[in-house]
Structure formats: C-alpha cells, structure tokens
Amino acid sequence: MLEIRDVNKKYGTKQVLTDVSFNVLPERMTGFVGGNGAGKTTTMRIILGVLSSDSGTVTLGGSKLTPADRRLFGYMPEERGLYPKMKVEEQLVYLARLHGFTSAAAKRNATNLLEQLGLGERANSPVESLSLGNQQRAQIAAALVHDPEVLILDEPFSGLDPMAVDVVVGVLKDRAVAGAPVLFSSHQLDIVERLCDDLVIIADGTVRANGSRESIRASHSTLRYELISSGDAGWLRSVPGVSVIEFDGGYALFDVDTEQTAQAVLRNAIGRGDVATFAPQHPSLAQIFKEVIR
Structure with missing residues (x-):
C-alpha cells in the first residue's frame, strides 16, 4: 500500500498542500480528481520524490520511500517527455535497459506493450510522426515498460478517443489486477467514475473526499x-x-x-x-x- 500522510507544501508564502492524506491500495485503481491548481500534480511529484514536502510522509508497505523504491514506480507526466525523433520501440527498449533489463527482456516488454496498446504497426515510426493520441499511448507504454510495482499517471486519457480509452483502461486494469497500486488523475470525470475503485477529490490543496467509489456515492x-x-x-x-x-x-x-x-x-x-x-x-x-x- 502507498500511504500519503499529512503532506504540506508551500511555494513561497502560498500554501499549495494542506495535510494531504490518502492511501493507494494494491490491486485497485485510485482516481485523483481536482480542478486546475488543486494540488494533484504537486502531490504526485512529492510521491515520486521530484519535489520535497515541507512536512508529512510518503510510505510504501509501511516503510519510507527510498530512491531504490522509486525506481520501481512507473510515472507518466502530463507533459509528453519522449524523444521526438527516436523510433517508438527503440525508445521503449532504451528506457527498459536504463532500469536494468537485458536487451532481450527489454525488447520483449516493448513489443508486447505496443501490441497491447494498438501501436504494433508503428513500432518503427519516429514519435514525432505519430498522432497526438498515439503519442499518448506511447507515453503510457514508456511508464509501463520496466514492469513497475506502482503506477502514478497524470492525465493518462488526455487526447484519446473512446476506443483508445478502452484499450488503455484494459492495460491499466491488468496491472492493477496483478497487484500494483495505481493512482491516476483525470479531468474526464465520466472515465474516472467508470474506472476507479477508490477516489480522492482535492480542492485548494485540501482533500475534500476520500474513499471507495461506492462509499463516497453513498455518503x-x-x-x-x-x-x-x-x-x-x-x-x-x-x-x-x-x-x-x-x-x-x-x-x-x-x-x-x-x-x-x-x-x-x-x-x-x-x-x-x-x-x-x-x-x-x-x-x-x-x-x-x-x-x-x-
């Protein structure tokens, strides 16, 4: 279980996170919902160690996260970060190799992911030649290629048509079923409602609702x-x-x-x-x- 407890963060004099606390459970999809500037991305970056919090803790399985733990995370930023002139499969293999995979294992993972995400025919295409929707699929593949134990995804469905959303949902659910805690943010509330098991709603840096989808609906x-x-x-x-x-x-x-x-x-x-x-x-x-x- 990924546990975020009493996390606070200021930028100068502006308080952007106030006592943020929630859990991301194994084998479950947790939707992270809030408007622009609500604190979602800041929270995700603190979980990943990209930012430090002013106070509070982030633990995995009850232990404080170390750099080695975070290497087991799969992260997809909202901004696309792939090399535009590099071929899609070549880039995925490169990223998997950075995580210690052998060339054969990296190639196998990359090929399988591209097939699952409907990009098999574009494996040898430069990223910049892909449509925006296919670039988004490639970015998701980059977050998954090293078989992460935890997934943190910032707006993974942005720019995807309904059929592509269903493909990505299937891949992410498979990861959750295999045991990974999955945290994803999205402005597309209909997708969050359909996909998530648990839900965190944040506004003005404060968690306003937190729990299973059913318990929040009931309350x-x-x-x-x-x-x-x-x-x-x-x-x-x-x-x-x-x-x-x-x-x-x-x-x-x-x-x-x-x-x-x-x-x-x-x-x-x-x-x-x-x-x-x-x-x-x-x-x-x-x-x-x-x-x-x-």
Missing part, C-alpha cells in the same frame, strides 16, 4: 427517486414529505424525507396505473465533485 446520496408511470404524476406535488425536482407527464424526479414516504409514493403510484420505473437515484461523480469543492 453524498439523498433520498431521491425516479418514477415513470402511465398516469400523470402531478399528484406528487401535494404529497407531504415529497419535493419534486423534475416533472413531465408520467415522469417525475423527486426527493423524500424518509424511506417510508418513498414506499407510500410507490403504493399510491401503483394504485393510479402501471408503473414502469420506481428507483433510487445516486449522484454522478460530476455532481459530487461540484458539491464537495464549494
């Missing part, structure tokens, strides 16, 4: 229901304990004060005609994000 859920029926649902407006959010003919979205009120609404709706849908509604990650950063 921010209201007693909100959707009703789709054959009759006019306007009668809901006069029911005590019901607050109608949206209404259109037989469709209604509404909050209730108790579960008992919800059950009473269902009985009433069934008595008035056919009920196609009566279901609780959970907030999306985008809705939770807007709520917690206020």
Whole structure:
C-alpha cells in the first residue's frame, strides 16, 4: 500500500498542500480528481520524490520511500517527455535497459506493450510522426515498460478517443489486477467514475473526499427517486414529505424525507396505473465533485 500522510507544501508564502492524506491500495485503481491548481500534480511529484514536502510522509508497505523504491514506480507526466525523433520501440527498449533489463527482456516488454496498446504497426515510426493520441499511448507504454510495482499517471486519457480509452483502461486494469497500486488523475470525470475503485477529490490543496467509489456515492446520496408511470404524476406535488425536482407527464424526479414516504409514493403510484420505473437515484461523480469543492 502507498500511504500519503499529512503532506504540506508551500511555494513561497502560498500554501499549495494542506495535510494531504490518502492511501493507494494494491490491486485497485485510485482516481485523483481536482480542478486546475488543486494540488494533484504537486502531490504526485512529492510521491515520486521530484519535489520535497515541507512536512508529512510518503510510505510504501509501511516503510519510507527510498530512491531504490522509486525506481520501481512507473510515472507518466502530463507533459509528453519522449524523444521526438527516436523510433517508438527503440525508445521503449532504451528506457527498459536504463532500469536494468537485458536487451532481450527489454525488447520483449516493448513489443508486447505496443501490441497491447494498438501501436504494433508503428513500432518503427519516429514519435514525432505519430498522432497526438498515439503519442499518448506511447507515453503510457514508456511508464509501463520496466514492469513497475506502482503506477502514478497524470492525465493518462488526455487526447484519446473512446476506443483508445478502452484499450488503455484494459492495460491499466491488468496491472492493477496483478497487484500494483495505481493512482491516476483525470479531468474526464465520466472515465474516472467508470474506472476507479477508490477516489480522492482535492480542492485548494485540501482533500475534500476520500474513499471507495461506492462509499463516497453513498455518503453524498439523498433520498431521491425516479418514477415513470402511465398516469400523470402531478399528484406528487401535494404529497407531504415529497419535493419534486423534475416533472413531465408520467415522469417525475423527486426527493423524500424518509424511506417510508418513498414506499407510500410507490403504493399510491401503483394504485393510479402501471408503473414502469420506481428507483433510487445516486449522484454522478460530476455532481459530487461540484458539491464537495464549494
């Protein structure tokens, strides 16, 4: 487990991180979400040892990280950092060799990754000749080629079309299933919601929400229901304990004060005609994000 505890950081007089604490668990994907300037990249750089914190600790398996530990990390920066005129596979082999792989093992890893990421046919192309989306895939391959034990990825889905996102998601999930803690940031909340097991929301350098995706949803859920029926649902407006959010003919979205009120609404709706849908509604990650950063 990668553990970040009470990390603080200032740039001059500006406090950019305040007591940042969260865990990145093995075999799980942790989404790291926040607006521009929220502190995501600074936190990642402190984890990687690129920046030092003013206070706080970063540990792996309960032990303070050493330079040798960090060599086992795979990092993908938001800014592309590959050599533009170098061939894609040649560059991956070079990076793996820097991590101590034999030439044969480095070549094997590079070839396998390029195939998994859909870049097999571009292995001998210079990086600068690739589309921006394919350059992003190559950057991801560079973070993975040395078989890292921990993955830290800053905006890995930027510039990828939906099909490419699915390919990358599959590769990252395989790494998580194999035991790696995976921390990734993204502005694409729909992808984070679909992909992550755990979630950290940061704003103004402070963690505002932290936990499993399900627990965060549950803690921010209201007693909100959707009703789709054959009759006019306007009668809901006069029911005590019901607050109608949206209404259109037989469709209604509404909050209730108790579960008992919800059950009473269902009985009433069934008595008035056919009920196609009566279901609780959970907030999306985008809705939770807007709520917690206020």
